[in-house]
Each structure stands twice: as C-alpha cells, then as structure tokens.
Amino acid sequence: MIRTALLATALVVSSTALAQNTLKIAILGPMAFVQGEHHWNGAEMARDEINKAGGITVGGKKMQVELVRGDTNEIQSVPDATNAVERVITRDKVDVLIGGFRSEAVLAMQEVAMDYKKLFLGVGAAHSKLGLNVEQNYDRYKYWFRVAPTKDVDLARTLFAVMNSIGDQIRKDLKTDAPKVAILAEKAVWTEGLIAAAQKNLPAMKMEVVGLWQPSAVATDVTAELSAIDRSGAQIVFTILSGPVGISVGRQMGERNMKAVAWGINVEGQKEEFWQAAAGKAQFVSTLDTYAEVEYTPKTVPFVRAYRARFKKAPTYTAATYDAIMILKDAIEKEGTTNPDKIVAHIEKSEHVGTGAVATFDKRHDLVWAVGKTSGIAVQWQDGKKVPFWPPQVKGMQPFKMPAQ
C-alpha cells in the first residue's frame, strides 16, 4: 500500500521534472571512496558535454541534464545503499539511476529501482545474478542494463585469455611446461564463480594450481598467506581482489621480493593512487582494467586525456558513467521520448561506441563479450606507471615484464 502510494507520487513528480525540460539522473556510488568519486567525475564530463551542446534533443525540444549525487556508502553498508536509492527516487525525483559498485549492494539497489520501474544503468558491479534476473523475470527487471564491467563469467574469460599469454611467457622465460599458479581471492560473493572457473580451467590450460588462499577483503596483513604462497613455488599469483587487501598484497609482495608475478583483478591496482598506497612497492603487479591511453575505441584516448586534464588523474572503470549517460542520450534522441519502455527497447537493439567499450547487450542486458570490444585491457605497474600490455592488437600496448628470477 505504502509502496504503491510512493510509486504513484514518484511517477507524478517524475513527469513534473520532465515537463520542466530537465532530465534528472542520479549518480549512485560510495562518494567518499575512489569508486564513487570516479562515478561522479565521469557523469560530470558527460553532463557538461551534453549541456554545452544545448542538451538532449527530445521531439524537437532540448532537455538539460541535471545530476543528483546519491551517496550509497555501499562499501560500508548495504542498507545505506538502498536508502540512497529510495531517497533519490522519492525525494529528488530522478528519472534515471546510474552507478552502483558492490554486487551485494547493487542486487538490493536493483530491487528498489525495479519496484519503481526506474531505468538503472549499472556501472560497477559484476555479479551474474544482476543479469540473470532480467532473463528470469523480464517484465520486472527489464529496466536494468550493465554498462560496465562485463559480468563475472566474462571477466573470467578475459582473465584466462591474459593468463594464457602470461603463461606462455613464463614457459619460455623459465623453461617450464606447467607454470604454477596460486589463487589469492578475497572472501566475497563475487569471487566465487571466478574461483570455481580458475580451478576448472587452469589445469586445462596446462597450469598447475598450487593452492587457494582466501583472506578477508579488508585484511591489512597478508604476510602469512604470501609466505605460504612463496613456499608453494608459485610463479603466478592469480588475484581476485576488490578491497584494500589488494594494496597489502601489492606492497607485501614487493617487500618480500617475491619472484612470482601477480595477475588478475585488483580493483585497488586500477587506481592511480595505488602506487603511493603501496608505498612504491607494487612493481609488476598487473590487473584487468578499462582505461589507458590506448586506442581501444576511437573515443578512449580523447576521453582519458580530457579526464586527466580535468581531474589530474586517470579514470577507473566506474568513470564509465560517461558512457552510460551517452547511451541514454542516444536512446532518448533516437526514440524522441523519455518513456522508459521505449528507451529499453532501443538500447536492447543498438550498438554504442563508448570510451571503454563497444557495447551491445544480450538477453540478460549484459554486455556481449568480445576481445577488443568489451573485454577491457590488462595493465601492469612498472616503475610507478600503469603500463597497458593486452590485448596485443590494440595500438599503444607495451611489453609485460617479469620480476628478476
């Protein structure tokens, strides 16, 4: 009853906002943290670019974009995240939701957004369930799209493609047939699928899995884990980390002069601040990433340069809020309406060349995975700089380096 009343109120107020020729977009993210900061920065760039050009054209009229800052605090609290979504819908009367980061929180945020039938373009969470919901109950969840990153299963495909390339280099350099891999994954729901995939696929790739270590996502000390990994003789540490433990791993591997090289997902390692946070010890740590000054799409280099010029740092993948807003703009302009159902139908069948991906969506409203289109890139920290090294066919890639043996 209350939910129905709130929904009715939201719909009334929403149409009022549209009548005022303003498209209100909530940018949802943990704003006190880097992820939220980049959510907001990417959105600001899109807003300013659109508004400077006069706005979004809807049926011959121009609509200005207005951003609403929705601080979800989702790293600390899932209830805070759902409260933030309720607040931007009912109080701020936004038309569209963009952002989210932590899968556990975004799953809950998705429910609230779908209750209100709000278009929600996800930029940050990887868990497959978000897309599975669309497939299993299309009428309820069709307003959800995942703009970045690819779902966890596809992240795994990218990880193994790069792992294959690193494995070949180790076979050649160290003259070994089966490189030894230690899996170091934080204990979190989003890592479960990736761990299972690694344990299944790595032996098939002629690599030996020497063990699985699962520290807490917020562990500040992983010396015991690294000591055990060192003892196992691992040549690759396959990291699946999103929390601050990624910094501890990078720093403490460097302090211990480990001969193994770290490859995988290390969200902290994607940030420009990583090198400082790891006190300059994270040499050769490598991670999946989205942005670098390489010609991944025709828009990547100009975007990264403009972002760096404006914010004095390189974007992380949550800055793909820029692409989400541009996808929305294209859909509204092509359909000539802000009707969510028509926007959904348009996004489902269109291809969008963004700054971080060439995006097309499948029946789950997930990105269709393809190397060089949506797979992202791989980067390695070398002497304080994040050096892109994969996919090799993209212009601007540099060699991957191994620690001295």
Add this chain to the structure above:
Amino acid sequence: MLQDILVTGLVNGGVYALLAIGFSLIFGVARIVNIAHTAFYMLAAYCFYTLLVKVQLGFVTAALISVGGVTALSVLCYRLVIEPVREHEAAVLIATIALALVFQELMLFSFGGHYLGIPSTLEGGVRFLGVSIPYQRMLILAVAAAMLIVVWYVLYRTRVGLAIRATANDLEVANLMGMNVHRVAMITVALSVSLAAVAGVVVAPVFVVDPFMWLAPLVTMLAIVVLGGLGSMKGSLIGAIAIGYIEAITVFVLPAGAYLKGAVALAIMVAVLLVRPEGLFGVVFEEER
C-alpha cells in the same frame, strides 16, 4: 612449513604486542575502558603520513610531532570527555566509542575513504630460515620489546608507576592517602596513548592507512588483553604472540579459510576464558597488585 609458521607468527605477534602494550596499560592496569585507544593509533598514523609524505619532514621529526601531538590531544580528550564520567565505567565506554567515531568521521571528511601508504622507515629485508622478513617488521619487534621494558620500568620502578598501580587497585584509598587521582589517571591516559601513537608511527608503514583502520586492531587488542589476563603486561605480550601464531597456523593449515584467522583467534580466546575466566596470567596479576 614449520619454519614459516615460527617466523611469521613471531613477527606478526610483535606487531600485535606493540599495539597491545598501551591498551593493556589503560584497560588492564588503569581500568579505564578507553575504546578510542586504537582511534588514537589511527590519528597518529594519519598525522605521521601528513607530516612525512605531504609536508615532507624527516622520519624522526614527523614521528616526534605525531606522538607528541596525539598524546597532547589525548590529555585534552581526557579532561573534556573521560574525566567528567570517570566514575561510571559504562559512561566512559560509551563516551570513548563516540570519541573514536568522531575521529573516524573527521578523517573520512578530511582525507576521504582513500587508502594511503606510508613509506617504510627501514627499507629492505633478510631471509631467515628461508622466510623473507622486511626490516620494518624487525623494527616493530625491537620497538615492542623496548616499549615493554619502558612501561615495566615506569610501572614498577617509579613513583608515578606506584601511583598508577595504587589508584587502579583502589581509587578511594589512593585518594585518601593524598594522591591526586585525576592527575594520575591523566598521566596514565597520556602514557598509554603515547604508546598507541608510537604504534601508529611504527606499525602503520606495514599496513594501509584509512579511517576504519582502528576497528580491527581494537577487537584483536581486547582479545589479547583478556586472553593474557587483565593488567598483566607479561600476559599481554604472550597473548599477542599467541594470537600471531594462531593466525599463522590458521593460514598455513587452512589456506582457503584464511579469512577466518581473526575468528579462530577469538574463538580460542573464548575457549580459554571458559576454562580460565581470569585469563592466562590473571592470578599472577592479582599477586602483582
């Protein structure tokens, strides 16, 4: 594997010991339930980071200012927050929780939720029994040992130490004997927080500095002090080393359950308390008094 456990457990135990000494003094000896103790450790780490990395002062100057500044702040906090409610333990508990949260939010506001790194005071490391040990961790062990000796000396060889132990034993009798119990409590808080600040300066370079870094050590410190026996410095030291070893054994024996190392340590603490409620050295502590 055995040598890895032996070395890793000892080195990590040293980190905990340095943090636990100050907490043992304030919580165990002076019986002031200062939950903000590890928040002062966090403040010292931020202060050291700012002076060393941002202002670019030298290690020694940055360390001295950090320890001195945080200790002075603790005295101010004692006078304003703890002293007015000192006689009500529950009120002290709540007031210091609030104080810690205020510090946390202030750091979140000032520095954001960014994770910050402090350069090591000593670079490099050695290999011992085939295990790599960074010099910074050895420094922590040395500082922990030095702090333990200093605290023991102050408590058992000085008039201030005698006063601290006397007021902790019986506040009213100490007052009747002419001791300025408020001043003694203030000195205890200052001494204890200065140890937390030293820990912040020495330990933070091996960890990551962030506004929530005070929470995990607080739980571990409570476990160590209770495990070792309230008021026993020796118990705290042994408790810290024991927790270090328990965590190392957990990681080596159960690598896929490495995230459980804190929980396993706490479970063992609960088990010890069920068998011996006064902690490992609780009886000795009573005799020492």
